[in-house]
Amino acid sequence: MNPRGPLTFALGLASALALGWVAYPRLQYRSVEQPIQFSHKIHTGESVGMTCAECHPLGDDGRFAGLPSIATCEPCHTETQGTTKNEKHFVEQYVTKGREVPWLVYARQPENVYFAHAPHIGLAHLPCERCHGPHGGSDQLRPYQENRLSSYSRDIWGPSATRLARAEWEGMKMTDCSACHEAHGVRESCLTCHK
Amino acid sequence: MRFEVTRRDVMRFAGGAAIGAALSPMPWTLTDDLAIWTQNWRWIPRPSKGERSTATTACALCAAACPLEANCVGKSPIALRAAGGAQPLCSLGLTGHHLPWHPARITRPQRIERGAARPASVSIEAVVRETARAMAAARSGSGSVVVLDSRPDRSGSWAWQRLLASIEGAVVVATPGTEGSSLDALDALSSDATRLTTLDLAGARTILSFGAPVAEGWGRLSECCPGDVTLVQVEPMRSRSAELSDHWLPARPGTEGVLALGIANTLISASLVPSSVTESIADFAAYTDIVARFPLARVAAITGLAADDIALTARELAANGPTVVVAGEQPGGGPLRRSDRVAILGLNALLGSAGRIVDRAELLSPRAGEPLAPVARLESLPGRSVALLVIDASAGDVAFPWHVVDRKLASSALVVALSPYLAGTARHADFVVPTAPFLEAIHEIPSSRTEAAPALSISAPLLPAREGAIDPVAFVRMLASAGQIDLGGDWSSTESLARERVARIHAAAIGSVAQPSESASLPVASLASADELWDALAKGGRWTGDRAAANPERRVELAAGLGVDLTREVGAAQASDRTLKLVPRAARETTLTAVVSPVLSKLYRESQLRRSPGSATLSPRTAAALGLRNVRAARILTAGGSAHVSLSLDEGVMAGVVELTVAPDLIALGDAARADHRMAIDLLTPAADGSWSSIDAELVEG
Numbered sequence: 001m002n003p004r005g006p007l008t009f010a011l012g013l014a015s016a017l018a019l020g021w022v023a024y025p026r027l028q029y030r031s032v033e034q035p036i037q038f039s040h041k042i043h044t045g046e047s048v049g050m051t052c053a054e055c056h057p058l059g060d061d062g063r064f065a066g067l068p069s070i071a072t073c074e075p076c077h078t079e080t081q082g083t084t085k086n087e088k089h090f091v092e093q094y095v096t097k098g099r100e101v102p103w104l105v106y107a108r109q110p111e112n113v114y115f116a117h118a119p120h121i122g123l124a125h126l127p128c129e130r131c132h133g134p135h136g137g138s139d140q141l142r143p144y145q146e147n148r149l150s151s152y153s154r155d156i157w158g159p160s161a162t163r164l165a166r167a168e169w170e171g172m173k174m175t176d177c178s179a180c181h182e183a184h185g186v187r188e189s190c191l192t193c194h195k
Numbered sequence: 196m197r198f199e200v201t202r203r204d205v206m207r208f209a210g211g212a213a214i215g216a217a218l219s220p221m222p223w224t225l226t227d228d229l230a231i232w233t234q235n236w237r238w239i240p241r242p243s244k245g246e247r248s249t250a251t252t253a254c255a256l257c258a259a260a261c262p263l264e265a266n267c268v269g270k271s272p273i274a275l276r277a278a279g280g281a282q283p284l285c286s287l288g289l290t291g292h293h294l295p296w297h298p299a300r301i302t303r304p305q306r307i308e309r310g311a312a313r314p315a316s317v318s319i320e321a322v323v324r325e326t327a328r329a330m331a332a333a334r335s336g337s338g339s340v341v342v343l344d345s346r347p348d349r350s351g352s353w354a355w356q357r358l359l360a361s362i363e364g365a366v367v368v369a370t371p372g373t374e375g376s377s378l379d380a381l382d383a384l385s386s387d388a389t390r391l392t393t394l395d396l397a398g399a400r401t402i403l404s405f406g407a408p409v410a411e412g413w414g415r416l417s418e419c420c421p422g423d424v425t426l427v428q429v430e431p432m433r434s435r436s437a438e439l440s441d442h443w444l445p446a447r448p449g450t451e452g453v454l455a456l457g458i459a460n461t462l463i464s465a466s467l468v469p470s471s472v473t474e475s476i477a478d479f480a481a482y483t484d485i486v487a488r489f490p491l492a493r494v495a496a497i498t499g500l501a502a503d504d505i506a507l508t509a510r511e512l513a514a515n516g517p518t519v520v521v522a523g524e525q526p527g528g529g530p531l532r533r534s535d536r537v538a539i540l541g542l543n544a545l546l547g548s549a550g551r552i553v554d555r556a557e558l559l560s561p562r563a564g565e566p567l568a569p570v571a572r573l574e575s576l577p578g579r580s581v582a583l584l585v586i587d588a589s590a591g592d593v594a595f596p597w598h599v600v601d602r603k604l605a606s607s608a609l610v611v612a613l614s615p616y617l618a619g620t621a622r623h624a625d626f627v628v629p630t631a632p633f634l635e636a637i638h639e640i641p642s643s644r645t646e647a648a649p650a651l652s653i654s655a656p657l658l659p660a661r662e663g664a665i666d667p668v669a670f671v672r673m674l675a676s677a678g679q680i681d682l683g684g685d686w687s688s689t690e691s692l693a694r695e696r697v698a699r700i701h702a703a704a705i706g707s708v709a710q711p712s713e714s715a716s717l718p719v720a721s722l723a724s725a726d727e728l729w730d731a732l733a734k735g736g737r738w739t740g741d742r743a744a745a746n747p748e749r750r751v752e753l754a755a756g757l758g759v760d761l762t763r764e765v766g767a768a769q770a771s772d773r774t775l776k777l778v779p780r781a782a783r784e785t786t787l788t789a790v791v792s793p794v795l796s797k798l799y800r801e802s803q804l805r806r807s808p809g810s811a812t813l814s815p816r817t818a819a820a821l822g823l824r825n826v827r828a829a830r831i832l833t834a835g836g837s838a839h840v841s842l843s844l845d846e847g848v849m850a851g852v853v854e855l856t857v858a859p860d861l862i863a864l865g866d867a868a869r870a871d872h873r874m875a876i877d878l879l880t881p882a883a884d885g886s887w888s889s890i891d892a893e894l895v896e897g
Contacts, residue, residue: 004204005203005207008204008207008208008211009207009208009210009211010211011208011211012207012208012209012210012211012212012213012215013211013212013214013215014211014215015208015211015212015215016211016212016213016214016215016216016218016219017215017218017219019215019216019219019221020215020216020218020219020220020221020222021219021220024219024220024221024224024225025220028224028228063247110231111235111241111242112234112242114268114273147228147231149225149228149229149231149232150227150228150231150232150235151235152231157224157227161220161224162220190794190797191274191289191290
């Protein structure tokens with residue numbers, strides 16, 4: 001048997017697999033570093049002992065405050081805490097000048113979606129980790145990855161290209177929301193979340 | 196060694212690559228990303244960002260004027276819901292905040308040349324100049340001027356009447372199929388033809404509805420008749436109202452009047468009409484002679500209903516009073532034939548509901564004592580007599596076949612439409628003037644012909660009007676100025692006239708305002724100023740005035756009102772039993788607007804929860820008789836033309852009937868307009884009296 005035929009076929013197969021599994025996922029997203037590094041672990045760890053809600057509170061009216069403003073950081077960071085380059089940069093460029101940090105939000109929802117934290121936290125009593133994973137314990141901020149075609153954050157699709165064998169908090173696609181709603185017997189309609 | 200690439204190598208490599216690609220996530224994620232990419236093109240409008248807030252107003256999309264609560268972000272409404280525990284909104288109201296961004300929205304005046312592929316933008320000055328020229332020609336006797344008003348009794352309606360008062364023979368006409376227009380036939384029953392009458396539905400325990408979509412919001416019946424009301428629906432289709440009724444009588448299309456006379460026959464022959472009632476009927480003996488020609492067996496044969504069902508219905512109507520009989524407009528099908536309506540509405544007198552035929556209390560006009568052009572019926576206009584037709588669709592549209600109006604137009608007539616959209620009736624115009632849609636401008640929702648008491652709601656804008664939108668009242672002023680007509684006063688906008696009307700209501704201190712957040716109505720007399728009344732209305736409140744007092748002396752003339760050779764008509768109906776009957780079908784809300792949210796495309800075209808635009812449905816039995824059992828596409832032929840339709844079979848459709856979905860059409864759902872686009876409703880050729888509720892048709896494969 002002439003091995004040339006199967007070999008050519010295998011070459012095509014291997015090339016496409018390499019393109020699809022290795023090259024394309026790298027091309028699909030562009031990475032952008034956060035403006036400064038931030039350690040959730042230090043803030044939520046034993047030395048500081050803060051909770052998620054201290055910086056990301058849910059207001060009395062149910063409105064989620066989102067990211068903390070620089071005023072939240074100011075009481076502790078009027079002067080540099082420690083000797084790291086990041087801390088020095090943060091205090092000099094943002095706290096002292098009263099500028100907000102232009103964070104790149106991993107969980108930012110697309111333009112056509114409204115997501116309300118209030119019913120999920122206030123009514124369903126979901127912990128932050130259910131959707132955001134162990135983000136509160138991270139020591140480093142990973143680069144923000146933006147899809148080159150859709151401009152969506154990578155966290156919407158999730159880190160796994162196949163979406164197989166993923167943790168429950170990995171992925172924020174509509175099907176993920178619907179699956180959770182279905183599992184909890186919560187009714188939904190298009191205009192509940194979409195503009 | 197020489198390695199030569201052959202065509203076979205390329206094919207093997209491509210085959211391996213195709214399988215490899217399919218086994219990788221690339222094609223699947225790429226498909227997802229590309230789909231999202233197409234949703235984010237820069238010209239697609241972005242919802243605004245900002246503070247979340249709520250605002251209340253009234254829905255202006257139909258006469259029901261449901262109070263709305265809007266969730267707003269950055270002062271733009273992003274979700275609508277019923278305010279104050281009112282009934283849930285219909286699909287049109289729920290997605291009403293999408294309409295200002297509908298693809299058919301226009302913000303510049305358009306000229307539609309016959310046969311041209313696309314309309315062309317023109318200046319508003321050019322439209323005013325051409326319209327004023329046609330008005331001047333009409334004033335010199337070259338034809339009449341007619342304004343088609345899709346929502347009579349607005350301040351805008353008053354402005355048109357004021358303008359036309361200076362033009363001999365000019366009239367304002369309600370758009371064909373406007374809700375409540377069926378009740379015009381009541382006037383034929385009254386011995387005093389000078390008064391407009393309507394039905395007082397308050398306190399009714401039984402409602403016999405001939406085609407009126409009472410369960411879909413028609414006539415605000417749900418508010419008039421809360422609690423345990425028995426609904427008997429007469430309709431050839433299994434409509435939503437038919438499904439929700441207590442009894443559904445599927446009479447053959449076109450035989451509704453005969454059924455009414457059959458019921459009358461049973462009531463009289465079974466002595467179920469009290470003598471006090473017969474005394475209020477001026478020509479009872481003559482009427483008895485007419486209905487005697489319609490014994491149950493004959494009526495059953497004509498209508499396709501069981502004689503026992505008709506007799507039982509008649510007895511229930513008499514026993515479970517007060518009963519009110521309404522003839523309404525089937526969605527997309529307009530009113531029934533005039534003779535049928537007279538026969539149907541005459542049952543009210545026979546059932547002892549004569550006291551419910553009441554004078555219609557009129558809504559105060561914005562200004563008193565000014566000359567106004569008369570309001571006329573379209574069918575009263577001579578054929579080919581209209582030189583200038585203005586279609587005021589600024590407050591909504593009504594689905595009707597263009598033939599109804601077209602046969603009244605002179606060959607060189609100019610048609611000007613006022614509409615926020617290049618869709619619906621406006622597509623028949625030569626010029627379209629862009630107006631501001633619901634949520635972008637003040638819209639008034641006055642009481643409709645179906646309400647016994649005058650009422651008024653104000654839909655306040657929640658969005659700034661887009662540049663280019665013309666206020667209809669300002670357009671009237673422009674025409675007056677161009678035609679050198681002195682209208683007097685300093686009113687120049689819908690809001691200024693509407694405020695004058697509200698001030699008159701406040702000064703008269705009549706009626707009360709129901710507010711969505713309050714359980715009790717607020718008497719107008721308790722409000723300190725007209726501005727307070729305005730604010731209450733602008734927040735979704737509805738003012739209701741006093742009902743006209745019942746006139747115990749009123750006598751009705753049933754036989755004279757019929758005024759037709761019923762035997763001849765019935766004979767014609769029986770002769771046409773062998774032909775296929777085409778019946779238009781639509782959800783009520785989609786027939787009251789030129790456009791619906793493109794989101795509803797999922798409902799109408801993808802989910803098949805509602806029938807698709809332009810699709811035809813018939814029973815398997817009829818399909819088999821026509822040789823169309825396994826056919827998915829067919830051609831409908833009527834006197835109005837022909838069209839290709841997708842065909843579906845449904846056991847629930849009456850034998851010998853084909854139901855044609857006439858609304859929403861593809862442009863209403865957001866598809867791009869084509870020069871050859873034809874609306875399905877235009878296949879329906881109207882009868883001489885302007886009705887188009889059912890017509891003869893042919894259905895062939897192809």
